[in-house]
Amino acid sequence: MSDDDILRRALRAAELHTAAVRDLERFVEGYDGGLDAAALAEYAELLAREEATRAERQDILAELGLSAPSVES
Numbered sequence: 001m002s003d004d005d006i007l008r009r010a011l012r013a014a015e016l017h018t019a020a021v022r023d024l025e026r027f028v029e030g031y032d033g034g035l036d037a038a039a040l041a042e043y044a045e046l047l048a049r050e051e052a053t054r055a056e057r058q059d060i061l062a063e064l065g066l067s068a069p070s071v072e073s
Contacts, residue, residue: 006063013057020050 024046031039061067 003064006060010057010060013060017053017057020053024050
């Protein structure tokens with residue numbers, strides 16, 4: 001696979017991650033503080049999707065040699 005193909009995949013992965021983050025943002029904006037089962041399930045699904053898309057983006061970019069040893073402070 002060429003670097004251009006990997007970059008296209010990385011861009012798509014970044015777009016999907018951005019969409020996941022925006023969906024989580026919309027959830028938080030509309031959250032009324034209720035801890036019902038539906039809200040908790042939706043939050044868990046959104047958080048899992050955000051993490052999965054972040055990990056996919058990171059893995060694809062690692063194919064190009066892009067990585068950061070640590071982003072923890």
